[in-house]
Amino acid sequence: MATARKVLKLQQPFPMRRGGALPSVEVAYETWGELSASRDNAVMIFTGLSPSAHAASSTDDPSQGWWEDMIGPGRPIDTRRLFVICINSLGSPFGSTSPISINPTTGQPYRLTFPVLTVEDMARAGHEVAVALGIKKLFSVIGPSLGGMTVLAYCALFPGETQTVVSISAAARSVPFSIALRSLQREMIRRDPAWQEGNYTPDAMPVQGMRLARKLGMVTYRSAKEWAQRFGRERASAERKPGDPFGIDFEVESYLESHATKFTGQYDPNCYLYISRAMDLFDLADHGGTVQDALKRFTVERALIIGVETDLLFPIDQQQELANGLAAGGREVQFVRMPSLQGHDSFLVDMDRFRPVVGDFLEQKAKSLPEGL
Amino acid sequence: MATARKVLKLQQPFPMRRGGALPSVEVAYETWGELSASRDNAVMIFTGLSPSAHAASSTDDPSQGWWEDMIGPGRPIDTRRLFVICINSLGSPFGSTSPISINPTTGQPYRLTFPVLTVEDMARAGHEVAVALGIKKLFSVIGPSLGGMTVLAYCALFPGETQTVVSISAAARSVPFSIALRSLQREMIRRDPAWQEGNYTPDAMPVQGMRLARKLGMVTYRSAKEWAQRFGRERASAERKPGDPFGIDFEVESYLESHATKFTGQYDPNCYLYISRAMDLFDLADHGGTVQDALKRFTVERALIIGVETDLLFPIDQQQELANGLAAGGREVQFVRMPSLQGHDSFLVDMDRFRPVVGDFLEQKAKSLPEGL
Numbered sequence: 001m002a003t004a005r006k007v008l009k010l011q012q013p014f015p016m017r018r019g020g021a022l023p024s025v026e027v028a029y030e031t032w033g034e035l036s037a038s039r040d041n042a043v044m045i046f047t048g049l050s051p052s053a054h055a056a057s058s059t060d061d062p063s064q065g066w067w068e069d070m071i072g073p074g075r076p077i078d079t080r081r082l083f084v085i086c087i088n089s090l091g092s093p094f095g096s097t098s099p100i101s102i103n104p105t106t107g108q109p110y111r112l113t114f115p116v117l118t119v120e121d122m123a124r125a126g127h128e129v130a131v132a133l134g135i136k137k138l139f140s141v142i143g144p145s146l147g148g149m150t151v152l153a154y155c156a157l158f159p160g161e162t163q164t165v166v167s168i169s170a171a172a173r174s175v176p177f178s179i180a181l182r183s184l185q186r187e188m189i190r191r192d193p194a195w196q197e198g199n200y201t202p203d204a205m206p207v208q209g210m211r212l213a214r215k216l217g218m219v220t221y222r223s224a225k226e227w228a229q230r231f232g233r234e235r236a237s238a239e240r241k242p243g244d245p246f247g248i249d250f251e252v253e254s255y256l257e258s259h260a261t262k263f264t265g266q267y268d269p270n271c272y273l274y275i276s277r278a279m280d281l282f283d284l285a286d287h288g289g290t291v292q293d294a295l296k297r298f299t300v301e302r303a304l305i306i307g308v309e310t311d312l313l314f315p316i317d318q319q320q321e322l323a324n325g326l327a328a329g330g331r332e333v334q335f336v337r338m339p340s341l342q343g344h345d346s347f348l349v350d351m352d353r354f355r356p357v358v359g360d361f362l363e364q365k366a367k368s369l370p371e372g373l
Numbered sequence: 374m375a376t377a378r379k380v381l382k383l384q385q386p387f388p389m390r391r392g393g394a395l396p397s398v399e400v401a402y403e404t405w406g407e408l409s410a411s412r413d414n415a416v417m418i419f420t421g422l423s424p425s426a427h428a429a430s431s432t433d434d435p436s437q438g439w440w441e442d443m444i445g446p447g448r449p450i451d452t453r454r455l456f457v458i459c460i461n462s463l464g465s466p467f468g469s470t471s472p473i474s475i476n477p478t479t480g481q482p483y484r485l486t487f488p489v490l491t492v493e494d495m496a497r498a499g500h501e502v503a504v505a506l507g508i509k510k511l512f513s514v515i516g517p518s519l520g521g522m523t524v525l526a527y528c529a530l531f532p533g534e535t536q537t538v539v540s541i542s543a544a545a546r547s548v549p550f551s552i553a554l555r556s557l558q559r560e561m562i563r564r565d566p567a568w569q570e571g572n573y574t575p576d577a578m579p580v581q582g583m584r585l586a587r588k589l590g591m592v593t594y595r596s597a598k599e600w601a602q603r604f605g606r607e608r609a610s611a612e613r614k615p616g617d618p619f620g621i622d623f624e625v626e627s628y629l630e631s632h633a634t635k636f637t638g639q640y641d642p643n644c645y646l647y648i649s650r651a652m653d654l655f656d657l658a659d660h661g662g663t664v665q666d667a668l669k670r671f672t673v674e675r676a677l678i679i680g681v682e683t684d685l686l687f688p689i690d691q692q693q694e695l696a697n698g699l700a701a702g703g704r705e706v707q708f709v710r711m712p713s714l715q716g717h718d719s720f721l722v723d724m725d726r727f728r729p730v731v732g733d734f735l736e737q738k739a740k741s742l743p744e745g746l
Contacts, residue, residue, distance in 0.1 A: 232549070
């Protein structure tokens with residue numbers, strides 16, 4: 001399989017925010033476009049919970065990326081001008097050091113001996129890539145969902161190291177409703193007898209727990225309105241599981257079933273647990289007395305904050321809070337309230353709305369950069 | 374334990390709407406107040422998924438009922454004037470025939486041999502109680518949640534047999550979002566190895582599946598706004614599960630944990646599966662070409678439709694649909710849009726808002742009934 005994956009290897013120990021250290025760390029990433037001689041055209045993207053660093057296709061890996069329509073020549077994150085780096089989050093199973101990595105001290109996978117993971121650790125791992133590439137100041141850090149939290153952590157940890165920030169469908173900290181849902185997803189995995197306290201084997205994975213967790217995820221990533229339009233009360237095709245008194249009756253159940261099947265086997269359960277909990281633990285107030293204090297200390301020149309009105313997990317009020325806090329600190333803020341129907345996932349789906357907003361924001365400043373380098 | 378439970382025993386077979394028949398049926402119910410000589414002051418209450426018929430305390434059973442503040446002398450459903458009957462839904466484990474009942478044909482519990490259960494079957498079981506009590510026309514049928522669906526079924530099945538109807542936080546049919554959530558709850562139970570295809574034993578119940586299902590229920594019964602106010606980012610007391618890397622961090626997780634523990638052991642898993650699916654299957658359009666057609670055929674003199682703006686499971690638009698459909702049929706409709714924060718559960722919690730609305734509606738007509746009988 002073609003890969004465009006690059007890996008930064010850090011040989012020194014990587015101290016973790018909530019205690020412990022990783023003896024060595026690898027950070028997987030991909031890049032598009034070219035870094036300018038003055039190294040001032042770099043955009044760093046952090047991802048949501050599940051994707052890899054493969055945000056877009058390239059010569060090295062022509063397969064579609066998770067944000068294909070957003071990144072490329074002439075696209076909103078325009079690789080004719082910008083050098084784009086997408087980071088695979090620390091703790092994710094797609095190349096960066098994670099619970100599936102071998103602990104060099106023991107020669108065994110970390111599994112649950114992996115230290116508590118935080119969003120700040122993910123931001124720091126990304127920052128190491130910037131350092132390694134000799135980038136002193138990013139043109140922008142951009143992230144949706146968990147990635148949006150990560151860019152907030154990046155701004156808090158590394159003041160003066162990015163000109164602009166784009167936070168999409170994120171939050172300064174999770175509300176109890178979202179914590180409850182994620183806690184429940186983790187419990188579904190942990191209650192699967194096959195989980196074995198994290199010591200499952202490749203031929204006996206906690207598949208049922210992962211399937212349930214993914215289905216609950218799908219429910220919370222979209223919106224009731226979208227599904228009402230999409231599925232109505234459509235019955236599932238008759239051939240599905242005949243004779244099962246509690247099987248699939250409705251098309252929406254088939255939809256969840258197929259998504260769960262697709263996801264399971266792609267994502268490591270322990271990695272899921274660590275990253276999911278990191279989202280709960282994140283609190284921008286840890287970087288100042290309050291969230292407002294922390295936002296006031298941000299030094300970015302401009303910020304773009306996007307929220308979606310139908311988002312259940314990261315309600316629009318939380319985006320408003322970010323925008324207000326940054327404005328109170330004197331930052332130039334653009335707050336966009338998207339009327340998309342697709343809930344939290346809108347940034348992956350409602351591209352006609354998201355593309356121009358992200359493109360225009362980056363364009364405003366990027367125009368001063370020489371085209372074609 | 375004191376009980377106020379009455380049981381109607383039907384000796385003839387009870388045909389079920391989606392096929393099959395129960396050879397005999399028991400319908401558990403409780404009553405408050407006295408039936409007038411003309412038998413025109415009876416109010417029948419249908420319940421949500423989980424409660425028993427014990428809606429309020431009485432001399433026979435002084436323990437608090439699930440709608441204690443709503444029923445009694447001087448309360449909104451005023452037992453000085455009204456004769457109140459609360460029905461334990463067919464399929465519920467609290468006294469009515471259900472999957473835990475002994476099938477007289479086999480001498481064994483029905484378990485999964487219980488026929489497919491529908492909301493219409495529940496309405497018909499309640500109707501049998503009215504018939505047995507010699508009540509030709511109810512003064513009102515009242516129900517919240519599943520009970521609200523049941524009263525709609527009652528009106529559709531028995532035209533002319535109730536003067537008024539009160540439907541609270543219900544729907545003409547479930548939206549795909551709600552179906553998805555309930556489908557997931559059922560899957561949680563069915564995936565628990567202890568479920569044993571419904572053949573669990575009392576000493577090895579599918580406890581983990583039931584706990585997960587209840588927790589997801591709790592998440593969907595309330596609202597994100599309420600929890601943000603109630604829990605914020607409150608950390609759980611330190612003593613909980615020390616050393617568990619994915620245990621309880623936040624107070625909201627403790628809250629869910631205690632509710633799940635309370636529920637499990639009280640409710641039979643197979644009954645839960647049957648009733649939950651009945652809610653998905655219900656569709657008022659089965660009683661006419663469309664939902665609108667079915668509502669037009671209602672013959673009630675007055676209807677009270679209550680919805681809650683923060684309800685995730687039965688969105689307020691669905692209440693509006695009911696009210697509009699009834700109004701289109703020439704019914705006198707009062708539609709109340711409650712701004713309660715407590716989501717779907719508001720009818721159990723936000724009594725200060727619900728009491729006067731229900732009381733005033735019943736009062737308007739009930740005034741003509743003699744006080745004190």
